[in-house]
Amino acid sequence: MERDLTRIALFAALIAVLGLMPRLTLASGIPLTAQSMGIMLAGTILGARNGALAVLLFLGLVALGLPLLAGGRGGLGVFAGPTLGYLIGFPLGAFVTGLIASRFEHRMAFVPSLTGAFVGGIIVVTVCGIVGMAVMMGVSLAQATTFALPFLPGDVIKAVLTAGITAALWKARPALA
Amino acid sequence: MIGALSARHTRYHDWHAGWKLVGLCVFCTVIGFAQWVVAGWTGLILVLGAARLEGGWFLRMILGDLKSAALIAALIAAFQLALGSPMKGLEIAGGLLACIAAAMMMTRTTSPAELLDTVDGWLETLGMNERPRRKLALAVALTLRFVPALSERAQRLTEAHRARSPKRAGWRILPPLAIGALDEADRAAEALRARADLN
Numbered sequence: 579m580e581r582d583l584t585r586i587a588l589f590a591a592l593i594a595v596l597g598l599m600p601r602l603t604l605a606s607g608i609p610l611t612a613q614s615m616g617i618m619l620a621g622t623i624l625g626a627r628n629g630a631l632a633v634l635l636f637l638g639l640v641a642l643g644l645p646l647l648a649g650g651r652g653g654l655g656v657f658a659g660p661t662l663g664y665l666i667g668f669p670l671g672a673f674v675t676g677l678i679a680s681r682f683e684h685r686m687a688f689v690p691s692l693t694g695a696f697v698g699g700i701i702v703v704t705v706c707g708i709v710g711m712a713v714m715m716g717v718s719l720a721q722a723t724t725f726a727l728p729f730l731p732g733d734v735i736k737a738v739l740t741a742g743i744t745a746a747l748w749k750a751r752p753a754l755a
Numbered sequence: 756m757i758g759a760l761s762a763r764h765t766r767y768h769d770w771h772a773g774w775k776l777v778g779l780c781v782f783c784t785v786i787g788f789a790q791w792v793v794a795g796w797t798g799l800i801l802v803l804g805a806a807r808l809e810g811g812w813f814l815r816m817i818l819g820d821l822k823s824a825a826l827i828a829a830l831i832a833a834f835q836l837a838l839g840s841p842m843k844g845l846e847i848a849g850g851l852l853a854c855i856a857a858a859m860m861m862t863r864t865t866s867p868a869e870l871l872d873t874v875d876g877w878l879e880t881l882g883m884n885e886r887p888r889r890k891l892a893l894a895v896a897l898t899l900r901f902v903p904a905l906s907e908r909a910q911r912l913t914e915a916h917r918a919r920s921p922k923r924a925g926w927r928i929l930p931p932l933a934i935g936a937l938d939e940a941d942r943a944a945e946a947l948r949a950r951a952d953l954n
Binding site: 587588591619643644721 | 824844865904
């Protein structure tokens with residue numbers, strides 16, 4: 579019980595800290611922040627339920643006004659913007675990531691983590707983001723998809739890194755799985 | 756405490772956080788449902804006027820918060836203009852800016868602790884037991900403790916990497932950061948088990 583609580587709090591903090599890390603820029607000029615990798619890591623390391631709870635706790639703190647989103651954004655205002663779909667997709671993505679990884683024999687190995695991060699952290703989050711953009715910006719789903727596409731190469735890099743980090747953690751702390 | 760609360764006191768700091776939250780919800784709902792260009796822009800002018808009542812410094816603070824949102828609103832308006840529906844673009848941009856300005860007014864004048872107390876009070880009214888509410892409060896407190904601790908650890912790891920390698924640290928510090936952080940979380944769990952009954 580206590581361990582679950584502290585790990586949920588820890589990953590909420592980790593997602594915040596990853597948003598504060600310096601952003602990289604891909605060759606295409608698209609900025610890459612590590613925050614969405616925190617969502618994937620929460621799912622692969624904590625599992626579906628606790629991963630989603632960690633993300634919900636993080637979003638709750640953002641709603642309370644703490645500037646924890648990438649770029650130092652926070653407050654209820656971010657829930658009124660075009661990225662609302664992504665914010666809704668974050669806990670869902672962490673849940674699906676953990677759920678899919680747990681279907682494998684060793685959920686924290688490279689392939690299960692990569693599969694989970696790919697489906698939950700990329701597909702689920704991106705679909706929610708596209709629907710959110712279409713609703714909030716008053717554009718069609720096809721148009722919203724064109725806005726989201728440039729970020730996909732960066733997301734694939736983050737999914738691979740998530741799987742590598744999760745597998746390294748599993749080797750260092752086998753009891754985590 | 757990390758946060759965006761304005762250190763300079765305004766009259767809005769004295770308003771009850773619960774009423775501000777209800778007001779914000781009503782405001783955003785009305786703006787969202789009013790499919791009318793004037794609604795969003797009128798709402799934005801009202802919010803900025805309310806900020807101006809406190810003086811130019813507070814208005815500038817809220818306008819500063821709107822910078823990145825204004826860029827997005829401009830892009831939306833330009834996109835809708837290209838699609839041949841400029842009024843729709845103005846309607847969305849106005850509504851977006853009004854809601855974000857109102858939310859930032861609330862964020863700048865309400866401390867996270869006040870908001871947490873308000874949410875806790877609402878959960879109590881809804882009949883949620885004390886135990887889950889206590890867990891939530893503890894999780895929030897732990898997260899606020901972990902954020903600076905993790906940032907400091909990440910900084911130390913980056914410096915250690917820089918001292919040993921000409922390459923940029925980047926993602927390489929993440930595995931040791933996560934391992935160290937998990938160990939710290941487990942130590943905190945042991946301490947909690949010894950001092951608090953969460954079961």
